[in-house]
Amino acid sequence: MNLQVVDLAVARGGVAVLAAVNFRLDAGRALILRGPNGLGKTTLLRTVAGLQPPLAGEVRVPEDQMAYAAHADGLKSTLTVAENLGFWASVFGTGSAEAALAAMNLTGLRDRRAADLSAGQKRRLGLARLLVTGRRFWCLDEPTVSLDTASVALFAGVLRAHLAEGGAALIATHIDLGLPEAALLDLTPFRAPLSGPAGAFDEAFS
């Protein structure tokens, strides 16, 4: 079981940003995407997660095996920590959220409303959601924003455990996660050439 990205080109706002991206992610591995701001890392991750169609090429991934986590954690501020996580657990049909709460060190906060959490705690809750999806491939967009050093280490541990169980992760990040075994992919060489395949619309119009 693996994830394959073949000749992928992605567009943001109708303009091609990355082209001819090829990589493969096997079970048990992590791949870290690097590149300057505005290069199209988020767009690439959204495309891989199936939220937007590719401009060209394809993403080969087993059906219903992608979990996506981005800057917004999808938390409801009037629900408690346990309610927020329990909701996602039942949406993905994985039952209990207790293990995920414990893994992200949130058990003590379980009855607190999400509105009363700090930014780092919210982030931890957002990442705990990945555990209750029960999905093998994680698409993570800057997962460590607003986490302190201890929490980053905690998350790296969770990630390592996920990989050990045969999971895989595709991560866009700038900081060192403490995962020396993860492969690195610099996306800068894949920047779409100016004269290259533009969005279908713009090609026709220029």
Add this chain to the structure above:
Amino acid sequence: MSIWEYANPKKFMQTSAWVLPWITGLAVATLLAGLFWGFFLTPDDYKQGSTVKIIYLHVPSAMMGIGAWFMMLAASLIWLIRRHHVSALAAKAAAPVGTTFTLIGLVTGAIWGEPMWGTWWAWDPRLTSFLILFLFYLGYMALWGAIEDADTAADLTSVLCLVGSVFAFLSRYAVYFWTQGLHQAQSLGVVGGDRVSNVYAAPLLLCIAGFILLFVTLVLLRTRTEIRARRISALLARERRAA
């Protein structure tokens, strides 16, 4: 050669540049002839007097108010199915034209209605369904205007046009159910003969042809403008990326 070749913006621009002067001339000629004939060369009606002559504006513009919506529906379907950008832009271009025709239909109707029915406005089924159609046009144009990304705007307005058509159609029948009207029945028909005497029918048909040509002219012109605007934004996007 397939008809879809004209859906390529470049091809469309070339062809429409060639067609536009001719069709503009034809539209002007037909309209002038039709309106002149209608206004000055036909007798006054024995009951309605000279007010009857407003039908040369009222009937064709009302027809085109509906016709424009059908054209937008067809163009939206083409966009959703075949994703030809010109089609989406043509639908966008047709909306204000259709709105204007609908408004002209409503206003000329009111001007005629005052001396004839003794009121500027009646909640008659035809009038009401036209007013509702006008509201649908407003919503459609507002949605185009509100969305920044051109492709998303084309997608969403097409879906709105499709669903809106169903509800507009439904509203029409609901309105007929809701009230019985003052408005006379359809005046021109293929079956059962025309109810407009021949004196008026010929110039009326000429005016209808003129309005159709006028509609095509305006839509072509506006589609060309939209394509150019789209080209500019594509160039600007390219420039921003190069910087």
Add this chain to the structure above:
Amino acid sequence: MIALLLRDLRLATRAGGGFGLGLAFFLMVAVLVPLGVGPEAATLSRIAPGILWVGALLACLLSLDRLFALDFEDGSLDLLATAPIPLEGMVAVKGLAHWLVTGLPLTAISPVLGLLMHLAPAGYPWLVLALALGTPALSMIGAFGAALTVGLKRGGLLMSLLVLPMYVPTLIFGADLVTRGAQGQATTTPLLFLAAVTLGSAAVLPFAAAQALRMNLR
């Protein structure tokens, strides 16, 4: 799907969820209209079905712009789109949740407002029946409008412009059903048409709305 329904109901009933605002608005309409048109029972009783329907329609509209916008802003919509629930099912469930917290309570308190509006006694069962049958259509049509405008700033105003014309058939059949019921006339035709509009909306609009959401997400 049940989890989603429960979450939406829970969110609506928690503080700041806006539950009850629609009801209060509905009550306002029934109080303000008599103040505007005068207290004569005959006039009020004649316009009661229409006013109550227009009030219900506007009250429904009030909370619709939050239907998807909140989930869009906090990222839940992205996450739901990658969840195993089909987007069509999600739209239908959210429409249902919206109806449960607006349409259903409106239907329940409508007899009291009918009283304020001097609705003819024969009209009460018809008023409740018409609202119970028609308000689900209002929620579903509204969900479609909300899906179209989900990514927009000030989408609420635009949404009203898109949705209100589509409410015309429901309004006409619904109000006519109450009017006829109150006057003791035959009610079968508007009843069937009203049911048809609701069933048709519930069957088709989740697909259109889900499509619109997909277009908005990418």
